[in-house]
Amino acid sequence: MKPFEITENTISVQEVVDKVIHPDAGAVNTFIGTVREMTKGKRTTYLKYEAYIPMAEKQLSKIGEEIAAEWPDSKCAITHRIGELGISEIAVVIAVSTPHRAHSFEACRYAIERIKEIVPIWKKEHWEDGSMWVGDQLETTSYSKGHPESEGESK
Amino acid sequence: MIKVLLFAGMQERAGKSEIQLNEPHLLVSEIKRKLETQYDFPQMFTGCLSAVNEEFADDDTEVRSGDVVAFIPPVSGG
Numbered sequence: 494m495k496p497f498e499i500t501e502n503t504i505s506v507q508e509v510v511d512k513v514i515h516p517d518a519g520a521v522n523t524f525i526g527t528v529r530e531m532t533k534g535k536r537t538t539y540l541k542y543e544a545y546i547p548m549a550e551k552q553l554s555k556i557g558e559e560i561a562a563e564w565p566d567s568k569c570a571i572t573h574r575i576g577e578l579g580i581s582e583i584a585v586v587i588a589v590s591t592p593h594r595a596h597s598f599e600a601c602r603y604a605i606e607r608i609k610e611i612v613p614i615w616k617k618e619h620w621e622d623g624s625m626w627v628g629d630q631l632e633t634t635s636y637s638k639g640h641p642e643s644e645g646e647s648k
Numbered sequence: 649m650i651k652v653l654l655f656a657g658m659q660e661r662a663g664k665s666e667i668q669l670n671e672p673h674l675l676v677s678e679i680k681r682k683l684e685t686q687y688d689f690p691q692m693f694t695g696c697l698s699a700v701n702e703e704f705a706d707d708d709t710e711v712r713s714g715d716v717v718a719f720i721p722p723v724s725g726g
Contacts (some may be wrong), residue, residue: 516718526726542725543656545718547723548702573725578710585726605726606654613699626657628722 496570499546499614504572507587518590522597524605527587528578532578538619540567542575545613549573552612556604560589563603564596571604573614584616634646650711652679653718657697662687668712677707679717696721 496512510521528540532582557569573585587604609613617626652667659665669679673704680709694718696719700707704720711717 544725545653545655545702545720546701548699548718551702576690608726611723612725613720613723615653615721616724617656626721626724628724 495550497550497557498550498572499544499549499553500572500574501576501609502574504574504586506583506585506586506611509570509572509588513568513588513590515590517566517569517592518568519592520594520597521588522594522601523589524585525583527542527607528582528584530579534581535555535618535620538621539580540578540584541617541619542573542578543617544573544575546575549613552583553608555611556607560600560604564591564600567591567596567600569600569604570622571608573608573612575614595598649713650674650679651716652683654656654723655718658692658719658721661689661692671713673710673712675707676705676709676717678710678721680707686716693719 497538506523506525510523513521521633528537530537551613553571556571560567560569567589569589571585571587574583585608587601589597589600589604615626615628617624649670650671652669654662654665680693682688699718699720700709700711701716
């Protein structure tokens with residue numbers, strides 16, 4: 494049972510929660526990130542997530558170490574899904590257990606913010622008329638044909 | 649041989665996810681310059697982080713044959 498995991502499969506919220514449940518925990522906080530349909534007035538048809546899997550899992554466990562250092566007696570588990578995800582599908586589940594409730598809220602919030610900073614995972618938004626890698630400062634405009642115009646492009 | 653991994657938009661731009669460099673050692677910055685020339689893409693690494701053997705690295709990190717370098721464009725997980 495890996496506490497920090499990248500998966501291509503559907504995420505079970507309960508399985509992630511079960512990884513942090515233990516007798517000394519008095520609170521479990523979960524964060525569930527789902528695929529949103531409308532972003533800035535544009536309708537997403539699906540998202541595609543990609544990860545540098547071994548490093549992403551290492552970085553997720555680093556977040557776990559940071560949380561363990563900051564919030565005593567906490568336990569954290571994170572699963573992030575990659576591949577193609579449709580609207581409302583679950584992309585990430587974070588569970589943090591702590592002895593008391595306040596810390597579980599704080600630590601769970603911390604985890605999702607850190608994921609967005611230090612974990613090598615990328616999402617590509619697909620619309621009916623194109624697509625774009627989110628966060629990609631190289632290509633700030635959508636690709637008119639749904640892919641970049643470069644020679645040797647395989648797709 | 650140095651293995652270079654590309655992801656997301658960079659991977660699409662280069663048309664491949666992996667590049668092999670037949671060099672005994674290079675700095676991260678030298679690898680960047682090499683690829684920018686090879687792909688005629690001067691701003692290829694703007695906003696990009698680098699990792700050597702799955703740990704974040706700097707431009708002056710030395711990379712040796714057998715190491716794996718990954719270029720990490722701005723992340724967008726979650």
